Amino acid sequence: MLRTIENGKLRLEHVGQSVELVGWVAKKRNFGQLVFIDLRDRTGICQLVFDESFSEKTKSIRNEYVLHVKGSVHQRKDANPDLATGEVEVLVTELEIINSAKTTPLIIADETDALEDTRMQYRYLDLRRPIMQKRLMMRHAITRSMRDYLDHQDFIEIETPMLGKSTPEGARDYLVPSRVHPGQFYALPQSPQLYKQLLMISGFERYYQFARCFRDEDLRADRQTDFTQVDIETSFLSEVEIQTMMEEMMVKLMKEVKGIDIQAPFPRLTYEQAMNRFGSDKPDNRFGMELQDITDIFTNSSFKVFQNVIESKGSIKAIVVPDFAQGLSRKKQDAYTNYAKKNGAKGLVILKADEKDLTGSARKFLSDEEVQNLFERLELKANDAVFIVSDTWLKTCTALGALRNQIGSQLGLKKKNEFSFLWVIDFPMFEWSEEEQRYQACHHPFTQPKAEDIPLLDTDLSKVKANAYDIILNGYELGGGSLRIHDNQLQKKIFEILGLSDEEIRNKFGFFIDAFQYGTPPHGGLAFGLDRIAMILSESDSIRDVIAFPKNASASDPMSKAPSNVDPKQLEELHIEITK
Secondary structure, X not given: OOOOOOHHHOOHHHOOOEEEEEEXXXXXXXXXXXXXXXXXXXXXXXXXXXXXXXXXXXXXXXXXXXXXXXXXXXXXXXXXXXXXXXXXXXXXXXXXXXXXXXXXXXXXXXXXXXXXXXXXXXXXXXXXXXXXXXXXXXXXXXXXXXXXXXXXXXXXXXXXXXXXXXOXXXXXXXXXXXXXOOOOEEEOOXXXXXXXXXXXXXOOOEEEEEEEXXXXXXXEOOEOOEEEEEEEEEEOOOHHHHHHHHHHHHHHHHHHHHOOOOOOOOOEEEHHHHHHHHOOOOOOOOOOOOOEXXXXXXXXXXXXXXXXXXXXXXXXXXXXXXXXXXXXXXXXXHHHHHHHHHOOOXXXXXEEEOOOOEEOOOHHHOOHHHHHXXXXXXXXXXXXXXXXXXXXXXXXXXXXXXXXXXXXXXXXXXXXXXXXXXXXXXOEOEEEEOOOOEEEEOOOOOXXXXXXXXXXXXXXXXXXXXXXXXXXXXXXXXXXXXXXXXXXXXXXXXXXXXXXXXXXXXXXXXXXXXXXXXXXXXXXXEEEEHHHHHHHHOOOOOHHHHOOOOXXXXXXEOOOOEOOOOOHHHHHHOOOOOOO
């Protein structure tokens, strides 16, 4: 045995005891006759004290050396209130240097000056930083809490294949060539969607899996090429019953992992309500500045920009930022205009309020009556700033919602230690693709339309709503799901609406369609993004901080240098030839 107790667990109650400790050197301080070393393991650090009899041996010790020591626990004269072990220290009687270490290319501490590429290149050192270990241990606590809840609700954990068939699910597949079937490919799963529905047909009724998923898409702070879903599917439950169960799981998780009591049921917003109020289908409701519709104020406007929108039956919306006008320079206004354009707006009207009037470049196009109506509708006060976008309903909501989020972040209104859950429900079933000039599934082609909207499948696809729902936390989509189609003819009809021929349906989903002919129960579920939950609860800014070995923004691994070239012989065995 190399240790009798972990370093971070030493307390006053251990004073007088003999202990053995192991760990890495976090800091060394030489005071002549005495040498002090902070020894770190995953539980924390404790202070070691070496007298002058160890001077030769401690002389060579540097940061990150691995030590094994024996000694006795003493109460410190100068307690350190910043450390859990700050009231005690260990007077060392025996020392073994288990391993030496080179000077590290980054500081092994909560605060490090290393760039992200350096951190990722030396990830095994980055993961020694206490803050990184806390994040991954919190991730473990999240998985433990969720597993415990699901197990107690009679869910069964079942693994589904990693090598499957390439099927259209929204993102680009990662393909794996088959050696024994030349020219044919497996696909890594974007999600276990088809398999979990097949498990419902198989009669398991309640399934879950911490599933590895793969999507070949551009990365961002909250997205990775390979990630983990908490995948859940149930039979014979309604939409509300599924949501209620998931709320219970999140209430339990927040209490156990963060020590926070949250209230259920969570607020529910329809998709239209979320877009109208927050300009997003994943609204952050921790702060106000909600979108307000002002279209009717400009019904007879002489402002050409607003006239065009009124004539095309578009939408004019505004957000008000209280006490924001005074510091709103021309440079800042240009930056906000560019940001709105980046998010789909043709332009941005910015107005500043004084006691009774508005100022800004667009003021000359507004009548006194319109200004008065804006003051009353928006409840404007002196020094308020007004941001207005006018376009189609969706573009107006989306651009203004993005601007609301941007300003909310800049003003510090998004408190990382504040957690606000809600549901967004009643999503559109289809969305129009300008690029392909056809309707596509908003979620996936297995989502069940609202029963009352099924007749609209033959008349107006834009009005069909789905039994789909997302759970939102602080402006992030934690998870999304739906009730699934369980009627064979309805499923076939949805495939046809999406432009799939009988041959394509058979080639892509033949096994799935066949299964529907043998008694399919009503079923539904959802999938949580585990990495995203861990990122938010650990109050981190990037999903990479809660993944042990992530990819960088260009989808590569600076540590292992993946992806990389392979031996030509491997390609030959797989019947693959690389072309320029």
